Amino acid sequence: MTRRALFIWSALPLLLVVLCVHLFSGISLASLPGSMDAVLRFEAQSYEQAVLLFQRMPRALIAAYVGSVTAASGFVLQSLARNPLASPSTMGVNAGAALFLVAGALIFDIGVVFQGVAALVGAVIGFLSCVAVSRIAGRQNDPRGLSLILSGALVSMLFTGITNALLLSDPARRSDFLNWVTGNINHAYIDRLELFWWIGVLSLCTFVVLARPLTLILFGSEKAASAGVNVPLVSRLAFFAAVLGAGSAVAVCGPIGFVGLIVPHIVRPIMGSNLVVAIPACMITGTIVCLLADLFAREALQPFVLNTGLVMDLLGGVVFVIIVKRFYLSPKVRGANV
C-alpha cells in the first residue's frame, strides 16, 4: 500500500519533470518565459522557439500517445491472455500493422490517411492470424496462453519477413520507410497523430469503462460470469479496443516495440492487477517511458540522433529476459512471491 501511495503521489510530478526536461533541455533558461509564450500562442519568434514548437512539442505529444495507448493495450492483452508475455509486439499486432502499411504504400501507392487505415486493418489481421495459428496448435489445453505467444512470434516473424522483402524490392523508396519501420518518435509524424488520435482515445475510454469486468475475468470466466459479467462480449470488446489502439499507435510512428510489454510489468507490482487503477497508471508510466526513451535517443549520442524504436528494443530485450526468468524458469521463486 505504501508503494501504491508513493506511486500515486509521485507519478504526475515525475511526468511533469520528464516532460519539462524533454521539452526544454538545451534551451537557455533566460529565454524560457518567451518560449512558454511561443507554446501558448503557437508562434515562433526565434530558432529555439521553433525547435520547441515544431519539433519537441510534436515529439512529446506522439510519445504521450504511443506510450499511454500501447502500455494500456499491453496491460489489457496480458490480462485477457493470462500471460505475462502478451503485448501488441508479441501478438502479431505491430508486425501486421507494419506489413499492411508498407505494402499499401509501396504496392498501391496509398496516401497517409489510407496508410493509417491499412495499419489498423493489418493490426486486426495480424492479431487474428495469431489467434488462428494458436487455435490450430490447440489453445484449449493451454491455460497460460503460451501457444498464443508462440503463434504471435511466428506470425510476427512471417509478417516482418514479408515487410522486409517488400522494402528490399524497392531501393528508390525504401529509405522513406526505414525510419518508420523500426519505430521512431519523430516530429514529422505529427500529421498522422492529428488523423488518428481519436482511435486511441476511444480505446482508452473502452478500457476505463471495462476495467472492472476485465479485472473480474482474471478470476476465471465462471467466477466473472457469476458476478454479472458478460464474458464473451467484454473480452471481444477489450481485444478489439486493444488491437485497434495499438494499431493506431503503429500507424502514427511505426512499431515501438516493448512499451506494451514492459510498462505493465513495471506497473503491476506497484499498483496491482486491478485494472481500475492499473490502466491510468499504465498510461502515465507509458508516457514517461516513451518520453525518456525519446530523450535518450535524442541526447545520448549527440550529434547523432538514435531511433526511439531501437532504444525501446534494447530496453525491452533486457526486461524480456528478466520476465522469462521470473515467470517461466523459476516457478519456485514465483510461488514464493505470490
Added chain:
Amino acid sequence: MLETRNVCAAYGPLEVLKDVSVQFQEGRLTAVVGPNGCGKSSLLKAIMGFLPVSAGEILLQGKSVPSIGRRKLARKIAYLPQDCFCPDYMTLGELIELAGFSRYSLVGGPTERDRQLFKDVLHTVGLADRADFPVNKLSGGQRQRAWIAMVLAQDTNVILLDEPVNHLDMKYQFAILELVKELTVNRGKTVIAVLHDLNLTTAFADEVVLLRAGSCVTSGPVGETVTAQNIEQVFDFRTQIFPHDGRLVCLPELSASTAVS
C-alpha cells in the same frame, strides 16, 4: 425458492445429470453429497448456466433461471467455484469491491451503502483488519474466508458454494461452515454447498441432496436422508450412523482385511 425439475445435462457424450429434481428450501443450508464425479459440481454449474441443460427446468421463485440476464442473476445468486485463484497483488478490499459489480452503473463505483456492506462483510468473516492485505499472502483459512466474503459482498439471497472447505484443516473446516451456517440462521440466506465429509454435513446442513452417477437418489432433511442404507446405496460403502450429542455421526466400517484385531 430455487428448484430444479427433471434437469438433464451432458458434457458432450458424457451424461452428468440425469433427471434431477430437487427443491432447495429458503433460509436453509443444503448439502449436496455424493461420490467423486457424481455430478455435484455439475448441478451447481447447471444452475448458474455454465453447463447447458438439455432437458428440464431450473426455476428461481417460479422464474426460469436461464432467462434471467447475467447481471440480474448476479444480484440473486452468488457462486464460489471449486478452485479459486486470485490475481497477484490484489488486496482483499479490491476483491470485495469487485464483487458488487452487478450493482454498479457503467462508469460508477460502489455507493455509500455498498461501502457499509463491504465493511460489514469483512467484519462478519473476521478479516476487518486485512482490507489492504494481498489476498495471495493470506493463510489458507483466511483466504477461504476472503472468498466467502467476496460471495457475501455480492449481496444475494442464494449462495452456491462448490466444496468450500477443500484443502483446509479440521479447525478451519468447522470455522468456515459455522460461518456459513450462521448466514442461513441470522440472515436468512439460502446456501447450497457441495460437501465431501458426511460428518460435516450432519453437523451443519439442514437438508441433504444425495447424488449418485448424475441422479438424485434422495433429498430431504438430514435426519431422514442420512441413513446407513442410503449412504451405502450412494457410496457403495458400509457405515454406521448413530446419534451423538444431538447430531448424527457417520462411522465408516473397515473391511475385514484392514480391520485391526
